[in-house]
Amino acid sequence: MKAPVRVAVTGAAGQIGYSLLFRIASGEMLGKDQPVILQLLEIANEKAQQALQGVMMELEDCAFPLLAGMIGTDDPNVAFKDADYALLVGARPRGPGMERADLLQENAKIFTVQGKALNDVASRNVRVLVVGNPANTNAYIAMKSAPDLNPNNFTAMLRLDHNRALSQLAAKTGKAVTDIEKLTVWGNHSPTMYADYRFATIDGQSVKDMINNHEWNRDVFLPTVGKRGAAIIAARGLSSAASAANAAIDHMHDWALGTNGQWVTMGIPSDGSYGIPKDVMFGFPVTCENGEYKIVQGLEIDEFSRERINVTLNELEEERAGVAHLLG
Numbered sequence: 533m534k535a536p537v538r539v540a541v542t543g544a545a546g547q548i549g550y551s552l553l554f555r556i557a558s559g560e561m562l563g564k565d566q567p568v569i570l571q572l573l574e575i576a577n578e579k580a581q582q583a584l585q586g587v588m589m590e591l592e593d594c595a596f597p598l599l600a601g602m603i604g605t606d607d608p609n610v611a612f613k614d615a616d617y618a619l620l621v622g623a624r625p626r627g628p629g630m631e632r633a634d635l636l637q638e639n640a641k642i643f644t645v646q647g648k649a650l651n652d653v654a655s656r657n658v659r660v661l662v663v664g665n666p667a668n669t670n671a672y673i674a675m676k677s678a679p680d681l682n683p684n685n686f687t688a689m690l691r692l693d694h695n696r697a698l699s700q701l702a703a704k705t706g707k708a709v710t711d712i713e714k715l716t717v718w719g720n721h722s723p724t725m726y727a728d729y730r731f732a733t734i735d736g737q738s739v740k741d742m743i744n745n746h747e748w749n750r751d752v753f754l755p756t757v758g759k760r761g762a763a764i765i766a767a768r769g770l771s772s773a774a775s776a777a778n779a780a781i782d783h784m785h786d787w788a789l790g791t792n793g794q795w796v797t798m799g800i801p802s803d804g805s806y807g808i809p810k811d812v813m814f815g816f817p818v819t820c821e822n823g824e825y826k827i828v829q830g831l832e833i834d835e836f837s838r839e840r841i842n843v844t845l846n847e848l849e850e851e852r853a854g855v856a857h858l859l860g
């Protein structure tokens with residue numbers, strides 16, 4: 533049996549938390565041979581702490597063989613102590629009629645505090661996934677607030693967009709999601725994201741050639757994927773939760789256990805690839821091996837794609853300017 537690893541989850545009593553924790557504890561994230569200790573953070577509010585206790589009681593009642601321990605706390609320095617993985621979910625979600633950017637000022641402060649706490653107490657190799665919106669800029673804030681940690685270990689969740697795009701393409705081509713390879717989503721987790729199937733293949737055949745319809749790409753596919761979060765809020769009255777938790781599991785699973793050469797999308801600090809300025813937290817195509825991700829290099833960026841990438845990049849640069857005052 534492997535030694536347990538410590539997994540910190542913030543916003544643990546929220547909607548996503550409720551879909552996420554049970555799957556982490558059952559081994560779906562880090563493997564069926566990897567015991568975990570859950571370190572759960574909620575705000576210092578009686579109702580939230582009580583709800584957290586309830587979730588922990590349910591986790592106990594599952595008698596998960598891999599759940600080696602569990603704590604609940606309102607103190608980030610306790611939740612992140614020696615954490616090997618940190619899933620930063622806790623933040624306010626948007627409601628009907630709001631854009632994710634509306635959450636910027638409200639949620640940004642959380643990530644300066646939590647970045648600093650990670651810096652002070654987490655494992656020196658902690659792998660961080662930010663889910664709370666606006667996810668890219670929050671991940672950027674956390675990274676910048678943790679100067680002693682490896683900046684490449686701070687990531688933002690674009691995987692839900694990636695999975696949404698996969699499912700739209702499977703429906704369009706009549707193939708299974710598992711048949712589709714080499715898809716990616718560039719940029720920000722927002723309606724400006726650019727889901728790009730120009731390199732995607734099914735059984736070695738080009739998906740772009742199979743669909744062969746630029747108008748469908750521009751007028752149906754991209755808006756459907758980009759506005760899917762809002763469509764779910766309109767339908768449920770609440771933002772996506774189970775699909776978001778599923779994407780978080782996929783992201784961490786693939787980062788920790790590898791993708792066998794398959795492409796996935798992760799929001800990561802740019803190393804300058806594809807002309808994206810260094811440090812911008814940007815969705816890129818990556819492969820993962822031995823716990824490290826690597827950007828897929830050498831892809832051609834045509835004019836339509838460059839325009840799309842610039843739009844999402846500009847939005848991220850604006851968000852970054854909007855929170856500069858928090859980063860001193």
Ligand SMILES: NC(=O)c1ccc[n+]([C@@H]2O[C@H](COP(=O)([O-])OP(=O)(O)OC[C@H]3O[C@@H](n4cnc5c(N)ncnc54)[C@H](O)[C@@H]3O)[C@@H](O)[C@H]2O)c1
Pocket residue numbers: 542543544545546547548549573574575580621622623624625626642662663664665666667689690692693721771772773776
């Ligand atoms: N990146 C993505 O693809 C994606 C997808 C879906 C949702 N989200 C975002 O995830 C976040 C959580 O969504 P949800 O539906 O679970 O919301 P929710 O309101 O149900 O739960 C959020 C929880 O976080 C807690 N929280 C707030 N501030 C905290 C802090 N500083 N420390 C610890 N906990 C804190 C709240 O008390 C609450 O219990 C939202 O920002 C939402 O927009 C992102």
Ligand SMILES: O=C(O)C[C@H](O)C(=O)O
Pocket residue numbers: 625626632665692760761762764771772
């Ligand atoms: O859209 C939202 O606000 C929630 C989430 O980011 C989503 O994409 O479903």
